[in-house]
Amino acid sequence: MKTIKEENNRRDFLKKCGLSTASILLPVSGLTAMSSLESPNGSPSESKTPVNFIYDGLALSPQEYLEKLNQINKEKPIEPDFYGNGGATKIIEEEFARITGKEKAIYLPTGTMANQLAIKLLNGNNTKVIVPENSHIFRDEADAAQSVHNKRLIPVGKGKPYFNLDDLKNTIDYTNTNEVFKSGLGTVAIENPVRRADGTSVPIKDIKEISEYCKEHGYKMHLDGARLHIASAFNNISVSEYASYFDTVYISLYKYLNATGGAILCGDAEIIDQVSHQIKILGGTVFQSWNHTSVALHYLNGINKRWNEILKTSKAMISELNKIDGVSIVSLQNGTNIYDLTLNEEISLKKLAIFLYNEHSIWLGRSNEKGVVKFTVNESLLTRDYDDIMSAWKKGIEHART
Ligand SMILES: Cc1ncc(COP(=O)(O)O)c(C=O)c1O
Structure with a gap:
């Protein structure tokens, strides 16, 4: 029998997560290895800030992260928190409570x-x-x-990107009809x-329908909004409107706010005031977290404006790239910042990716088994002149034609 450690092999983990394993590994191992083989000087174009079409955010290196912290501290000295109290952590909590329209937020x-x-x-006593x-x-x-909190998770919507109200009602009817010894349903996530x-x-229509139904029936609602700002930017729906349909909302500090970790949970004081004790008994109370919260706060500032800019820039770029013979980039239904990129057989993806990486510090992921590259747009697009990026692409595609 395999041990849990063996099961948690990292590559396997990424694959099972549904993350494009190859894409994630590309700049770290794949392309670095390729670059030393094929680049004339054995290293990527180092003078430029990377533009990545792989991650949610900037994917800052340790060096870049330290520089960013230094810059933030120079602009205004970072105030430390102690066990999550005060400093940058308190400021970001207040800011998230404001942004989500909730009474309180906690790191x-x-x-x-x-x-x-x-x-x-x-959920309270409901199971x-x-x-x-x-x-x-x-x-x-x-x-x-199940194993820590004594809650039973009931999955809905297998094989679909998300579930709708009918799916939810069917599941609730099914458990009500088929379970003899009743125990309560407390929350829908x-x-x-x-x-x-x-x-x-x-779609907001589905969220509204589910939220109304849950209110009517006394079920609480939680939103895993790890990347909520991205949904907000692409659908032109404010974070506070999304949050208004839920009792609690979680937002990540590292997906696109570029911290090295951390999360914020927002909701009514009645719930949020109970959280710090829970974090402590689970061993999660960290002495200081300003190293995450000050960076996330920095990137939270002006985020809506930057995402509007990313949307405009990426739409222009995708439309220009789609005009190139052999290149196709299509958006997904109800999609946000991830597109499907395919190249015809006359363009070598490997040659293109190596060229972009080595010569222009532009990171492109590998294709999946269907030959599709999950092409992700993010804030790194704004770190370089648009014409420079387009010119790199055009040169790269010509270089990669076989
Ligand atoms: C949708 C979603 N929710 C929650 C998490 C968990 O975040 P963390 O890694 O901070 O536990 C992730 C992380 O990948 C995620 O993608």
Whole structure:
């Protein structure tokens, strides 16, 4: 029998997460290895800030992260927190409460802990929690709800990017009809955008219908909004409107706010005031977290404006790239910042990716088994002149034609 350690082999883990394993590994191992083989000087174009079409955010290196912290500290000395109290951590909590329109917000070391504590506290003595089948809560939190918090997760919407009200009602009817010894359903969770569905967003109409139904029936609602700002930017729906349909909302500090970790949970004071004790008894109270919160706060400032800019720039870029013979970039239904890129057989993806990486510090992921590259746009697009990026692409494609 395999040990849990063996099961958790990292490559295997990334694959199972539905993350494009190859894409994730590309700049770190794949392309670095290729670059030393094929680049004339054996190293990528180092003078330029990387523009990556792979991650949610900037993917800052340790060096870049330290420089960013230094810059933030020079602009205004960073105030430390102690065990999560005060300093940059308190400021970001207040800011998130304001942005989401909730009474309070609290910093947690991970999104996993934020999700788990939200459903535990919202659920009270009820045992059942309904979750999307393809969600992080159901598939990627190591059965914490069952093994740590005595909650039973009931998955809904298998094989779909998200579930709708009918799916939810059918599941509730099914358990009500088929279980003899009743135990309560307390919470319904939604993930938006959906990571395992390449950033698909749940349509607001479905969220509203589910939220109304849950209110009517006394079920609480939790939103795993790890990447909520991205759904907000692509659907032109404010973070506070999304949050208004839920009792608690979690947002990540590292997906696109570029911190090295951390999460924020927002909700009514009645729930949020119970969280710090829960973090402590789970061993998650960290002495200081300003190293995450000050960077996230820096990137939170002006985020809506920057995402509007990213949308404009990426739309222009994608439309220009689509005019090139042999290149196709298409958006997904209800999609956000992840597109499907395919090249015809006359253009070598490997040659293109190596050229862009070595000569222009532009990172492109590998294709999946269907030959599709998950092409992700993010803030790194704004770090370079648009014409420079386009010119690199055009040169790269000509270079990669076989
Ligand atoms: C949708 C979603 N929710 C929750 C998490 C958990 O975040 P953390 O790694 O901080 O536990 C992730 C992380 O990948 C995620 O993608």
